[in-house]
Amino acid sequence: MPRSVSKNIISQRISESKRDDVWLLNRLNYLWDNYFKDVEQINPVFIAFGRYSRFRLGSIRLDRINKKSYITITGMFRDPNIPVEVVDHTIAHELCHYTHGFSSPKPRLHKYPHHGGVIKKELEARKLHKLVKAYNQWLKEYRKSL
Numbered sequence: 001m002p003r004s005v006s007k008n009i010i011s012q013r014i015s016e017s018k019r020d021d022v023w024l025l026n027r028l029n030y031l032w033d034n035y036f037k038d039v040e041q042i043n044p045v046f047i048a049f050g051r052y053s054r055f056r057l058g059s060i061r062l063d064r065i066n067k068k069s070y071i072t073i074t075g076m077f078r079d080p081n082i083p084v085e086v087v088d089h090t091i092a093h094e095l096c097h098y099t100h101g102f103s104s105p106k107p108r109l110h111k112y113p114h115h116g117g118v119i120k121k122e123l124e125a126r127k128l129h130k131l132v133k134a135y136n137q138w139l140k141e142y143r144k145s146l
């Protein structure tokens with residue numbers, strides 16, 4: 001399929017998507033309540049879709065002034081063809097950063113946010129291996145499309 005045609009199909013799917021910021025917040029709440037229950041939310045945490053980014057799938061930042069944490073998920077994930085486990089994996093990844101004291105007011109547990117595979121270890125410890133697996137599978141195919 002020529003690139004421009006497939007691009008139109010994706011933007012069509014995104015414009016009709018039921019995935020909005022409320023949907024995203026429901027995914028965050030589901031993950032927090034079921035897999036990060038021990039992690040106390042000590043400041044307001046927001047989540048929203050950002051611009052369409054093919055390489056930066058998610059991020060978390062702490063606003064130094066208002067002390068609120070903001071999770072941003074690529075607008076690409078509005079596309080209902082992206083498995084929900086892939087979206088969940090991205091949210092859970094950012095929740096690990098929050099847990100480890102990066103972009104959150106919590107004490108820092110590591111020197112660097114991705115030190116020695118700490119995210120994967122954290123996800124595995126929280127019984128989220130299924131998300132890691134789904135993400136790796138998706139990533140394999142996605143890389144071919146780039």
Ligand SMILES: [Zn+2]
Binds near residue numbers: 093097113114
């Ligand atoms: Zn990260």
